[in-house]
Structures are given as C-alpha cells and as structure tokens.
Amino acid sequence: MIKKIVFFILACLCVACAEKPAQVPMNKKPVDYTEANIMEANRGLVDIENEYIRQYVDSMKLDLDTTNIGIRYKILASNPSGAKAKNQQGVKITYSLRAFDAAEFCSNYTDRTEIVTIGTGDIPRGMDEAVLMLHQGETGEFIIPSYLAYGIVGKGQCIASRTPIYCRITLMVVDIQKK
Numbered sequence: 078m079i080k081k082i083v084f085f086i087l088a089c090l091c092v093a094c095a096e097k098p099a100q101v102p103m104n105k106k107p108v109d110y111t112e113a114n115i116m117e118a119n120r121g122l123v124d125i126e127n128e129y130i131r132q133y134v135d136s137m138k139l140d141l142d143t144t145n146i147g148i149r150y151k152i153l154a155s156n157p158s159g160a161k162a163k164n165q166q167g168v169k170i171t172y173s174l175r176a177f178d179a180a181e182f183c184s185n186y187t188d189r190t191e192i193v194t195i196g197t198g199d200i201p202r203g204m205d206e207a208v209l210m211l212h213q214g215e216t217g218e219f220i221i222p223s224y225l226a227y228g229i230v231g232k233g234q235c236i237a238s239r240t241p242i243y244c245r246i247t248l249m250v251v252d253i254q255k256k
Contacts, residue, residue, distance in 0.1 A: 201221070
C-alpha cells in the first residue's frame with residue numbers, strides 16, 4: 078500500500094513538473110517581433126530622440142542647420158577653397174566628443190587627432206558624414222543622433238547607449254595614407 082501511495086505521489090509530481098508552454102496573462106498580448114513591428118518601434122525611438130535634440134537646440138538658441146539624415150551642424154571656420162574629402166579616402170582629423178547636453182565622456186575623446194578612412198567604420202557613420210561636409214582646414218560643430226553615432230550599444234564605459242553626441246571636427250589633411 079505504501080508503495081502505491083509513493084508511486085502515485087511520484088507520478089503526480091512528474092506530471093505536474095512537465096514542461097508546459099508559458100501562459101500569457103489575459104491583459105497582455107504576446108510581443109510580435111516581426112520586422113515591420115521592430116522597424117516601427119525604431120522609428121518611434123528615432124522620433125523621440127529627434128524631439129529631445131530639437132528641444133535642446135531650441136532651449137540653447139543654437140543656430141544649426143540640419144541634414145536630411147538628422148545631423149545638426151554649423152561650420153565655424155570656413156575654407157571653401159580647401160579640398161573636400163571623399164568616401165574611401167584617408168583624412169587626418171582632430172575632434173572632441175561629448176554628450177550633446179554637455180556631459181563629458183572619457184578624456185580620450187577630447188582633442189584627439191586621428192587618420193581615418195572615410196566610410197570604412199573607422200569612426201561612426203555620423204562622423205563620416207560630418208567630415209564629408211567639410212573642406213580641408215574647416216572646423217564644424219555637429220550634433221549627431223545616436224543612430225548615426227554609437228547606437229544602442231554605446232562605447233564601453235565612456236558613451237552610454239542611445240546617446241546623441243556633440244562633436245567638434247577639424248579636417249586637417251585630405252587624401253592621406255593610413256599607416
């Protein structure tokens with residue numbers, strides 16, 4: 078008799094512990110991860126970030142132009158006779174980065190000089206686009222949305238995810254070879 082009771086209890090435990098599909102609460106719909114829904118969610122995040130940047134620019138009374146991909150900019154030191162950089166071309170730039178609302182990043186993003194090849198991922202896409210706007214010898218200030226900067230990943234401990242960046246870039250030399 079005891080063997081039958083123990084057997085019955087074990088059988089009940091096995092049946093009760095069998096893997097069952099997760100139940101969705103009645104008040105929640107399952108998340109739909111289709112590409113269209115993900116794209117719609119991303120568009121919403123971009124709209125929210127662009128509004129945040131717009132409010133900041135307005136509150137600081139900054140006189141910035143905006144590109145068709147969302148970079149806000151102002152050319153500070155103009156040199157229209159200087160050479161322009163092209164995609165896949167090496168350039169020497171000096172730049173500083175910070176969060177556009179003045180929060181500082183790590184010190185290694187201040188007054189940094191680098192030789193980079195445009196369009197190859199050496200720098201974020203938004204910085205590539207910013208450099209392509211400049212002539213050699215020009216300096217510009219740029220507010221780059223996170224989706225053109227370091228995105229949802231960020232950059233280690235220095236740049237949080239989804240952080241728009243302010244950068245000041247000077248295009249020093251065009252058509253330089255990277256070593």
